[in-house]
Amino acid sequence: MTVVGPVSLAALLEGKGVLPQGWQPVFERVARGEFLPDRVWPEDGDVVVDRRRDPDAWRAAVYSDRALVTQWDDGPHTGDGAGRLATSSASAPSTVAEMLFDLDAQTGMRVLEIGTGTGYSAALLAARGCDVVSVEIDPELAEQARANLARAGYGDAVRVVTGDGVLGHPDAGPYDRVQVTAGVRLIPAAWIEQARAGAVIVMPWGTDYSTGDCALRLVVDEDRRGASGSFTMATAFMKLRRQRPDRRHYGAAALPDDWTATAAASTTSLGWGDVVAGPFDPVGFVLGLCVRDCLAQPVPDGHGGGTLWLYAADTGLGHSTAAAGFAPGCTPHVLQSGPRRLWDEVEAAWCWWDGQGRPTVHDFGLTAGVDTTGGAATVEQQAWYRDRNHPLAPARTAVETR
Numbered sequence: 001m002t003v004v005g006p007v008s009l010a011a012l013l014e015g016k017g018v019l020p021q022g023w024q025p026v027f028e029r030v031a032r033g034e035f036l037p038d039r040v041w042p043e044d045g046d047v048v049v050d051r052r053r054d055p056d057a058w059r060a061a062v063y064s065d066r067a068l069v070t071q072w073d074d075g076p077h078t079g080d081g082a083g084r085l086a087t088s089s090a091s092a093p094s095t096v097a098e099m100l101f102d103l104d105a106q107t108g109m110r111v112l113e114i115g116t117g118t119g120y121s122a123a124l125l126a127a128r129g130c131d132v133v134s135v136e137i138d139p140e141l142a143e144q145a146r147a148n149l150a151r152a153g154y155g156d157a158v159r160v161v162t163g164d165g166v167l168g169h170p171d172a173g174p175y176d177r178v179q180v181t182a183g184v185r186l187i188p189a190a191w192i193e194q195a196r197a198g199a200v201i202v203m204p205w206g207t208d209y210s211t212g213d214c215a216l217r218l219v220v221d222e223d224r225r226g227a228s229g230s231f232t233m234a235t236a237f238m239k240l241r242r243q244r245p246d247r248r249h250y251g252a253a254a255l256p257d258d259w260t261a262t263a264a265a266s267t268t269s270l271g272w273g274d275v276v277a278g279p280f281d282p283v284g285f286v287l288g289l290c291v292r293d294c295l296a297q298p299v300p301d302g303h304g305g306g307t308l309w310l311y312a313a314d315t316g317l318g319h320s321t322a323a324a325g326f327a328p329g330c331t332p333h334v335l336q337s338g339p340r341r342l343w344d345e346v347e348a349a350w351c352w353w354d355g356q357g358r359p360t361v362h363d364f365g366l367t368a369g370v371d372t373t374g375g376a377a378t379v380e381q382q383a384w385y386r387d388r389n390h391p392l393a394p395a396r397t398a399v400e401t402r
């Protein structure tokens with residue numbers, strides 16, 4: 001009988017073909033179980049697996065290729081059910097392996113990790129011979145990770161810093177590699193500025209059009225004023241704390257009572273399934289790249305249709321809102337208001353994507369440029385199709401003057 005443990009997990013990952021060359025012994029050496037708390041919630045189930053009640057089930061979960069939620073709602077959680085929002089987890093080992101493949105970390109490299117969580121991925125990097133600084137925003141999680149790392153023998157190789165990873169950790173830079181294990185919407189300048197020229201930065205990046213992310217592999221420019229690279233795989237991470245979708249920013253909190261009567265009405269030939277996608281579907285990701293700064297919130301009706309709500313922030317002329325309603329057998333109806341016609345932008349972006357033969361996420365990339373004019377450093381994010389010379393033009397926006 002196979003003993004379930006780090007060796008069987010490494011063999012599972014090797015069998016899936018996701019382990020980078022030379023990493024199988026590292027996954028065999030670092031026991032995931034040493035990093036996980038007694039209570040974990042597998043991603044595909046919303047009930048706790050408790051080590052004290054069922055040690056065999058806990059061990060099977062820990063050495064499976066599943067993401068395990070370890071914290072809900074930014075704090076202590078009572079009860080066996082799921083909380084409202086998963087706020088820390090040990091990512092699925094195959095996702096960890098695939099991000100390590102992109103990172104290409106070598107022995108002796110200095111690595112900045114953002115999002116320590118359990119400390120497992122930091123321990124893998126340390127076991128590979130890297131010198132790791134890992135930043136965790138949650139003080140209790142940071143403390144627990146420190147204890148996990150010390151117990152597993154990686155206390156010296158990994159320095160856990162309690163703080164906001166958006167600021168990086170300049171004291172220990174410049175870094176050869178930056179690994180981010182929380183979903184990013186706006187790339188902070190610090191990660192580029194604290195990296196060496198030619199350094200690799202890997203992060204799950206996405207837009208508020210979708211709850212999903214894509215792994216983005218950036219290479220830092222020679223002058224360290226920017227970085228550019230491609231998307232490598234669809235994934236879904238919990239977002240950086242200050243980069244969770246904010247409905248108020250998008251004006252989604254309250255619509256006037258007479259909104260449906262005053263918004264411009266039209267129809268569309270697209271269907272619910274065209275524009276409402278799961279977190280791993282390329283269409284949601286691509287629509288988010290093309291329709292800038294747009295929050296999409298689908299409300300399914302339980303009968304194969306529903307309403308897709310679209311919101312855009314006020315950039316001086318007011319908020320923009322659109323709602324597209326889909327019901328089987330009925331012509332979809334669209335309502336739009338504000339300076340941007342958000343549904344028209346989505347439809348134009350979908351038609352472009354369809355006309356290109358529905359490219360996958362691998363055909364897209366992003367360039368991040370640091371701008372320091374005016375004092376504070378900001379990052380301009382420019383997505384592109386195929387290469388950086390083909391920036392994705394934002395879909396046309398009609399400006400309402402009345």
Ligand SMILES: C[S@@+](CC[C@H](N)C(=O)[O-])C[C@H]1O[C@@H](n2cnc3c(N)ncnc32)[C@H](O)[C@@H]1O
Nearest residue numbers: 088115116117118120121137164165181240241
């Ligand atoms: C998916 S978990 C990280 C998994 C971790 N690398 C592991 O191996 O267990 C994401 C972590 O990012 C942390 N986080 C969220 N926002 C952060 C921020 N702004 N700075 C640092 N850590 C952050 C969360 O508290 C959470 O622990």
